[in-house]
Amino acid sequence: MKILALDIGAGTEDILLYDSERKNIENCIKLVLPTPSVTYAKKVCEATIEKKNVFVKGSIIGGGALSYALRNHIKAGLRVFITRKAAYTIRNDLDQVIDAGFEIRNKEEMDNFEGKIIDLEEINIGQLGIFLANFGEDLSDVDYVAIAVQDHGISPKKMTDRQFRIKKMEKFLRKNPKPEGLAFKEENIPKYLLRMKSASEDSKKYLPKAKVLLMDTAPAAIYGCLQDPNVRKIHTKIVMNVGNGHTWATIMKKNKIIATMEHHTRMLTPEKLEKLLMRFADGDLTNQEVFEDNGHGAFFIDNPGGFSKIEKIVATGPNRSILNKTKFETYFAAPYGDVMMTGPAGLIQAVKKIYAQ
Numbered sequence: 001m002k003i004l005a006l007d008i009g010a011g012t013e014d015i016l017l018y019d020s021e022r023k024n025i026e027n028c029i030k031l032v033l034p035t036p037s038v039t040y041a042k043k044v045c046e047a048t049i050e051k052k053n054v055f056v057k058g059s060i061i062g063g064g065a066l067s068y069a070l071r072n073h074i075k076a077g078l079r080v081f082i083t084r085k086a087a088y089t090i091r092n093d094l095d096q097v098i099d100a101g102f103e104i105r106n107k108e109e110m111d112n113f114e115g116k117i118i119d120l121e122e123i124n125i126g127q128l129g130i131f132l133a134n135f136g137e138d139l140s141d142v143d144y145v146a147i148a149v150q151d152h153g154i155s156p157k158k159m160t161d162r163q164f165r166i167k168k169m170e171k172f173l174r175k176n177p178k179p180e181g182l183a184f185k186e187e188n189i190p191k192y193l194l195r196m197k198s199a200s201e202d203s204k205k206y207l208p209k210a211k212v213l214l215m216d217t218a219p220a221a222i223y224g225c226l227q228d229p230n231v232r233k234i235h236t237k238i239v240m241n242v243g244n245g246h247t248w249a250t251i252m253k254k255n256k257i258i259a260t261m262e263h264h265t266r267m268l269t270p271e272k273l274e275k276l277l278m279r280f281a282d283g284d285l286t287n288q289e290v291f292e293d294n295g296h297g298a299f300f301i302d303n304p305g306g307f308s309k310i311e312k313i314v315a316t317g318p319n320r321s322i323l324n325k326t327k328f329e330t331y332f333a334a335p336y337g338d339v340m341m342t343g344p345a346g347l348i349q350a351v352k353k354i355y356a357q
Helices: 036-049 064-075 094-099 125-133 161-175 194-206 217-225 270-282 287-292 320-325 339-356
Strands: 002-008 012-019 029-034 054-058 080-082 116-120 144-148 183-185 211-215 236-242 246-253 256-264 297-300 312-316 330-332
Touching: 002 217, 002 339, 012 339, 029 036, 029 339, 036 064, 036 116, 054 064, 064 080, 125 194, 144 194, 144 217, 144 339, 161 256, 161 287, 161 297, 183 339, 194 211, 211 217, 211 339, 217 236, 217 246, 217 312, 217 339, 236 270, 236 320, 246 270, 256 270, 256 287, 270 320, 287 297, 312 320, 320 330
Parallel strands: 002 144, 054 080, 054 116, 144 211, 236 312, 312 330
Antiparallel strands: 002 012, 012 029, 183 211, 236 246, 246 256, 256 297
């Protein structure tokens, strides 16, 4: 079995080419690259310095650094033209994209465009294949492509994307309270998850025979933590991903999710995080409270039983060090002996679990 796992976060794209024929995971190819959003943002900054208008086309990718750079481009008095599909990179509500100063155009209208053209592609399997070919590695025999991206989804007009995201996660986890409950085969990706659908389509361009699995970055990281044998054996635990953008915490019993909380990492100090986690484990934290604090929300599938029942707090993610400044004793998960492979480890396990069945 050969699995290409791509975990695309706000800062890095973590890649693992899992090949069961290699036997030892240590012998599999691993890469940590800048996330595509950061790479495209640099091109926009160059255009801003050169005072050139920009035309953005291509796929839906994570906004992040790219969205910030494009907004600054407009603030500098320059124009940003963007196709309808690519515009979902900026916001899932296109009215908000237009209000921010972006000009939505068809590709045909831009045939004679003079400026910098940026063609977005998040699932860069073509570039990856060329690079790995120099080391004698062939991607044409990949059986599965597993991709993790963060996708809030297209929310109803009267609901914010934060509320929509937490509501949909709760719906899926009540059906299957395990991390793989938020993983989708290519044919089962919900229609409102446009970024995931775009990622699946881009994968098929390069590896049409490979089956595709999509997962949100947060549950992929949580699932990856469980591949650390020191984590899997703990009965009751808080497992959390402290990302660049979001902090996603779960309470798990027997490796089943019984509660979930999501907040924005930038809003959290060590002191605030301490209080949130304790009240979360006590079952006192409300969905509305987290939302009104500019987070996403929280929900409980079962009674956590109180903070005293938590045997261990387990963390991963680029900002996990915030927990070093709390009073908690925290274990930093390292599946396959590598903290940067937590997301890919979760993706690989999801493929084995979902497609093997």
